[in-house]
Amino acid sequence: MTEQQTVTVADVAEPAPEPVAEPAPAPTAPRRSRRVLRAVARWTAAVVVCGGVGAGTAMGITALDREDVPGLATESDGRWEYPQLTLPALPVDRPRPYNDDNEGEVHHADVRQLLLPAPVGATVDPKTDGGFVSTDAYLSLYGKEYRADMKQALADSALRHIAARAWTTPDGTRTSIHLLRFIxxxxxxxxxxxxxxxxxxxxxxxxxxxxxxxxxxxxxxEGVKVRDTKAEAFWERKPYGPEQTRWAYVQAGDTLALITQTRKGEALAVPFQQTVTLQNQLLG
Known part of the structure; x- marks a missing residue:
């Protein structure tokens, strides 16, 4: 209700008595009728005002975020706090991987600069801190029975290099990201x-x-929509040992990402999904 439409008790005018030729006592019934009318008018005005105030309050609350309403603030949903993310600069006259003039979907940026940084409070593995790693270091993430065949496949697939970063958060979750760039x-x-x-x-x-x-x-x-990329994720089902593993692949042009998270007891879904989504966006 606008300010001009707001109704108050003072706005309700009392009907003036009709002029009479000479004083005479007013009939009982009309006086009672006028009192009833005045009462109804006052109550109507009060209801309108209260209704307007109530509606305004309800609209204000529904327009606020839950954490902005006193008493309704929620605890963290488990997401990690990452530094502000920016795409790396490209060499002169080189397009982004999915521009129309980049038919080969090549990442011209240094692949090490496309690695997701560690979240705030995490301890970065000094041996895997955003540089290039060996094929054997990457293959160590897989079961021993697969490594020989995978190594031969990488040798046959014109792999350029592998960049990686790994960290551990205070809750014990170990995360690693490997970006494999092919020819x-x-x-x-x-x-x-x-x-x-x-x-x-x-x-x-x-x-x-x-x-x-x-x-x-x-x-x-299925809900991660990054142009011309494809992400797929998996989690280890029960029964498993003392810790659980979650992992994901992101196909992005000439680059393939492997994201893994392992945690004692259970690898939590929220930080895993957040990490995969952000890494996907950096590659898109």
Missing amino acids: SVPYAQQYHDDTLRGGYGTVGIKTLPDGVEGFVMDSFT
Whole structure:
């Protein structure tokens, strides 16, 4: 209700008595009728005012975020606090991977600068802090029974290099991100489809992280919309040992990302999904 429309008790005028030729006592019934009318008018005005105030308050509360309303603030939902993310600068006259003039979907930026930084409060692994790592270091994340075949596949797939970063958060979650950059998109896709998945279009997984025996596909990646990239995620199903593993792949042009998180007891879903989504966005 606007200010001009606000009704108060003072705005309700009392009807003036009709002039009479000479004083005479007013009839009882009309006086009572006028008192009733005045009472009704006052109550109507009060109801309108209160109703307007109540509606305004309700609209104000629904327009606020939950944490802005006293008594309704919520605790953290488990997301980590990451530094502000920015895309790295490109060499002169080089386009982003999915620009129309980049048909090869090549990442011209230094792949090390496309690694997600560690969140606030995390302890970074000094041996895996955003630089290039060996093929063997990457393969150590997988079960021993897969490593020989994977190493040969990488040798055959024209792999350029692998950049990696790893950290541990105060709750004990260990995270690692490896970005494998290939010489072209077909090689990256072939390695993913044939070596990791066991063939194009297969639902199963050919290679599993070290210690993982059974898995479930995580559907949250269906809601991650980054142009021309594809993300798929998995989590280790019960029964598992003293810790659980979650992992994900992101296909982005000539680059393939592996994100893993392991935690004693249970690897939490929220920080894992957040980490995968942010890394996907950096590659998009």
